[in-house]
Amino acid sequence: MTTATFRFHRELNEFLARPQREQAFACACPAASTTKHMIEALGVPHTEVTLILRNGVPAGFDTPIENADFIDVYPPGVMPRALEIAHPLRAPLRLETLRFIADAHLGALAQLLRLAGFDTRYDNHFPDDEIEQLALTEHRVVLTRDRELLKRRTLVHGCYVRALQPDAQWREVATRLRLAQHVRPFRLCLMCNAPLRRASSDEVSDRVPEGVLERHARFVTCDVCRRVFWEGSHWKRMRARIEELMDGAPGNPPVPASG
Numbered sequence: 001m002t003t004a005t006f007r008f009h010r011e012l013n014e015f016l017a018r019p020q021r022e023q024a025f026a027c028a029c030p031a032a033s034t035t036k037h038m039i040e041a042l043g044v045p046h047t048e049v050t051l052i053l054r055n056g057v058p059a060g061f062d063t064p065i066e067n068a069d070f071i072d073v074y075p076p077g078v079m080p081r082a083l084e085i086a087h088p089l090r091a092p093l094r095l096e097t098l099r100f101i102a103d104a105h106l107g108a109l110a111q112l113l114r115l116a117g118f119d120t121r122y123d124n125h126f127p128d129d130e131i132e133q134l135a136l137t138e139h140r141v142v143l144t145r146d147r148e149l150l151k152r153r154t155l156v157h158g159c160y161v162r163a164l165q166p167d168a169q170w171r172e173v174a175t176r177l178r179l180a181q182h183v184r185p186f187r188l189c190l191m192c193n194a195p196l197r198r199a200s201s202d203e204v205s206d207r208v209p210e211g212v213l214e215r216h217a218r219f220v221t222c223d224v225c226r227r228v229f230w231e232g233s234h235w236k237r238m239r240a241r242i243e244e245l246m247d248g249a250p251g252n253p254p255v256p257a258s259g
Contacts, residue, residue: 001030002029002067003026004027004066004071005024005026005027005068005071008044008073009074012048012075014162015043015045016042027042029065032064034061034063034064035065036061038065038071039073043147045160046061046089046155047142049074050075051079051083051087052072053072055069059071060089061089090157093141093157096182098119099119100118101121101131101140101141103126103128104124104125106122107122109161111190112245113173114188114193115188118179121138122193128152135156141159143159144160145161145162167245185239185242186235186239189224192224194222194223198218199228201213204221204228207228212232215232216231218231
């Protein structure tokens with residue numbers, strides 16, 4: 001049996017048993033254990049780790065653990081970003097094409113992400129197996145409050161969402177993934193997650209309330225649910241909502257105007 005010493009940093013301590021938090025501790029490791037195996041055996045999902053140091057040297061998830069090793073495990077944003085980039089544990093995210101899938105507890109967050117222009121799959125009946133498969137085949141980041149879901153072997157990118165309120169959840173995810181520069185509101189249907197497209201007044205004339213055609217000339221529609229949107233009071237409330245969410249976000253640019 002191999003014995004190694006582990007030290008988990010910052011918020012990763014939340015996943016550990018209380019006696020192991022905020023300190024280095026020795027742990028017996030089964031033969032041929034890797035860093036990933038032991039990190040998850042101790043309770044920490046691999047998706048929450050961005051840097052591993054084995055005896056002070058960057059290591060990967062598949063690094064074998066040897067007797068007397070000292071393993072430091074870091075979450076995002078603790079060590080210099082250049083070090084994380086130079087020694088990646090997984091393929092980097094492409095923020096310009098970032099897509100999400102949210103589990104059953106994060107429906108309100110899914111709507112906020114769609115409002116901000118981020119493609120986000122959500123269905124409160126998705127079983128964990130389907131979330132895992134969609135994340136794999138569609139290259140989506142899994143958002144969840146279920147740490148066991150994030151330990152699934154095929155998952156590459158995921159976020160454990162700590163906050164309970166939707167606005168706080170948005171800010172947590174936006175900060176961790178640096179979303180502020182990529183917000184493009186009014187691109188997606190909040191209900192369907194389908195792209196919105198411009199539509200002529202003739203096309204939507206039978207789907208808008210009486211009088212709207214006289215007051216508005218610009219329309220967009222969802223081809224899935226056939227809802228129609230125009231720059232009325234609801235549109236203004238949604239824009240104000242985006243401004244509110246962006247307020248105080250790191251790297252916060254002005255909210256882009258709708259197409």
